[in-house]
Amino acid sequence: MNFNDSEIVASILNTQGYGATRNVEEADLVLLNTCSIREKAEQTVRQRLTTFKKTKQQKPGFLVGVLGCMAERLKSKFLEEEKLVDLVVGPDAYRTLPALIEEAGTGQKAINVLLSREETYGDISPVRLDSNGVTAFVSIMRGCNNMCTFCVVPFTRGRERSRDPYSILAEATDLFERGYREVTLLGQNVDSYYFVDESKDETITFASLLERVAGISPLLRVRFSTSHPKDITDEVLHAMARHENICNYIHLPVQSGSTRVLQLMNRTYTREWYMKKVDRIREILPDCAISTDVITGFCTETEEDHQDTMSIMEYAKYDLAYMFAYSERPGTLAARRYQDDVPEDVKKRRLAEIVALHRGHSHESMQKEVGKTVKVLVEGTSKKSDEQLFGRTDQNKVAVFDKGDLQKGDYVMVKIDDCTAGTLIATVVGRC
Structure with a gap:
């Protein structure tokens, strides 16, 4: 963002x-x-x-x-x-x-520093900084209405407001016509996107917006971030299933695996509810990769709470996770209501444990790709060799392969030969 x-x-x-x-x-x-x-x-x-x-x-x-x-x-x-x-x-x-x-x-x-209830910058065409000419971000909304107690965003970015869908579609169409082949729709909580067009007596939800962007061209890949577990709907999941160019990747922050801690965080779901949401994603989208955010050491977190987080990570086996020790932010509800009482050494130890657990899950996820033939969008030259290119799979995994006569923006089929903890090693088997 x-x-x-x-x-x-x-x-x-x-x-x-x-x-x-x-x-x-x-x-x-x-x-x-x-x-x-x-x-x-x-x-x-x-x-x-x-x-x-x-x-x-x-x-x-x-x-x-x-x-x-x-x-x-x-x-x-x-x-x-x-x-x-x-x-x-x-x-x-x-x-x-x-x-x-x-x-x-x-x-x-x-x-x-005045906050606005209307500003979306929808009429401004962003200058693409450090652009690879292939992938771009498109903001669809600003602000957040979720008052998670640990989070400063509602106080620094204001209330939620959705950008009009026509400017979003115009920006994405312009990007495609200029050679871009992937857009990531951005919002603090994209699933709560909601726009009422009174002139057409029409309500556009995130699911319908997602389908409209995907409909620009089958050659335009669509990603989105971030989803709140309470708001992602079956309609969104079915839209993803209907469109091959909507990537099978969902960022679904869990924050904690303990229902007690989740209540203190005001996340508005339980451990069991979150696990059912993971089940539902995998029921409708069997090949969907899921990533997450995890906060360890939140106020009053016990060893039992920590083990609940470890076990929900075992359950979900996230493909990617962003993991942090709790950092109290001045002005947040948690700073006003709770004492940051978990010692730093305990936070560090618990963080090391969840990082180690996730590293195993991530490597396991990469190894599952070995032997498969998958579609990759070429994004640029590999950091390690000018003779190789890199791109991402539908599941947001990075693959590297020999350059040949390929160009940025090409879609290619590659066979996954091997992997490291963070990269798939591939051989090009054909163009798309």
């Missing part, structure tokens, strides 16, 4: 004559687009800001701004505490950047 926001910012600034540079010394303006989801992310931002100090001293007029969730959370404190920051802009205020930059250029501290 932050990457997509950066592309929106680049588009807004392009209209003001700004262009991107990879060289800080050449820049007139540096903007850090920030995340507040974990403390480490904020620490990284503070460290990065100090690296611009010398440039700021040597280059009059050099401006540094902080965008996004961290800007929203800290607001004016940033201007007071951080002498390196000239402007602070929240995620709903990017349209005001030109005026804020002009204000900061006069020596004034510029800030706009």
Whole structure:
């Protein structure tokens, strides 16, 4: 989502004559687009800001701004505490950047962190940054209405609002016509996408939006992220089953395997309910890969709760997992209601245990692919060899194979010969 926001910012600034540079010394303006989801992310931002100090001293007029969730959370404190920051802009205020930059250029501290109930940036065509020309992100909604107690997003990105489907389809169609072959539909919770077109007396849900995007062309792959377990419907799963170009991959954050902890997190489902949702996905989509998020060491988590998380991971055998030790975020419901009482050494030990467990599941998932022939979308050159290309399978697994006369954007059939923990080793057997 932050990457997509950066592309929106680049588009807004392009209209003001700004262009991107990879060289800080050449820049007139540096903007850090920030995340507040974990403390480490904020620490990284503070460290990065100090690296611009010398440039700021040597280059009059050099401006540094902080965008996004961290800007929203800290607001004016940033201007007071951080002498390196000239402007602070929240995620709903990017349209005001030109005026804020002009204000900061006069020596004034510029800030706009107002949240909006309407802003979706639906009319802005993002500038594709660091693009491979094959895959792109398309934002379909902003904000979040789920008040998970550990999460700062509702406070930094505001309430949920869905972008109109016609601008989404226009953006995805334009990408396809420009040679892109995969779009990822983005939202804090895509399954709650909901748009009412009163002029047509029509309601568009995420399932119907997904089918409309897939209908642009069978050559356009469609992915989406993120799903909330309580909101993903059978309609979405059946839409995926009907369209070969909607990838068989669902990110389904579990956060904890303990019903007691899930209640403290306000996740609104139980352990058993989540497991039935996994069953339902595999019933309708037998080959669907499932990834997840896991937080270990949440407030009051016991060893029994931890074992519940380990066992639900054993049950689901996730293809991919993002695993973190709980990091209390100021302003969240958990910070106000509960004590962060699990010792750091216990958090680290539990995290190491779930990481080790998942590593085995991930390797097992990769090994299951060996011997299969699968379709891959070529995305670019392998990091390890200019003579090899890489692409992803329908299940979001990375495969590498010899280059031959293939080009980025080609669909190829490859036979999986071997695998490492994170990569499939393949041989091209034909074009699609």
